[in-house]
Amino acid sequence: MTLIDPSSLPRLAACYPHAAGRLQHKLAAEPLLSHAALAEAARALPPTHVEKRVHDAEDGAAFRMSGDQRDSADAIAQGGIDAAWIMLRCIEQLPDYRALLHRLLAELAPVITPASGPVRDVKGFAFISAPGTHTPFHFDAEYNILFQIAGDKVFATYPPAPPFVDLDAREAFHVSGANMLGWEPGFAAAGQQHMLAPGDALFVPYAAPHWVHAGDTPSVSLSVTWQTRASRAEADALALNPALRRIGLPYYDPAAAARVPWLRAAASRIGQRVGLL
Structure with a gap:
């Protein structure tokens, strides 16, 4: 069975690699993305690759670690936590998840490879978010497809250019890894807002700034990221x-x-x- 709806490939081809675009997937019932399996993944990953942060940060400075990081796996097993954002970083370290990521990208390769060459440095991130979670304005120096598994969210994307992200921020990322961006009220109307529900996915271009708002129920999302030679x-x-x-x-x-x-x-x-x- 395919994991990506075949109708998504022409839509991805129309936007990749320069513009955000929606896809459809069949991962909502994937056992590896259940709360129970993600809790086990949290226990198996190095502790530094399991992050719990405040869920209602207004900006990057406030997006700090929250409480005792050691209880993240238990919180995930219970269906998430009422007031926290939990990220499992680099889940490709775990063989079953690595196989899932590569299976997804193999289905997308007919679009990705002709446009930008073979994928490199494939990584995976699982996000377990409390209702109302706000992920502040930031960018990631990678290509990304976010797969919405449970709950819903608004994902707003912006062009990877000034005034949203400037050269200083781009350079700083490659020195320190810092990726949070300053927010200006005037940016609000300039973003492209994407409403994501289970079964929806969103391609996010390389270095495209974005913010994310989770809906009124707990959210689970999977991000698959990659680099290219370029x-x-x-x-x-x-x-x-x-x-x-x-x-x-x-x-x-x-x-x-x-x-x-x-x-x-x-x-x-x-x-x-x-x-x-």
């Missing part, structure tokens, strides 16, 4: 920028670039190998 080159080119500025050479700005920065990426990788970056 996205890795973009990351390497951004990592080179500080060194270029120090010596007065032009730096790379993905919002203004028309081509993949292959030469800059190669120079960056050499600099990283010899310890210059």
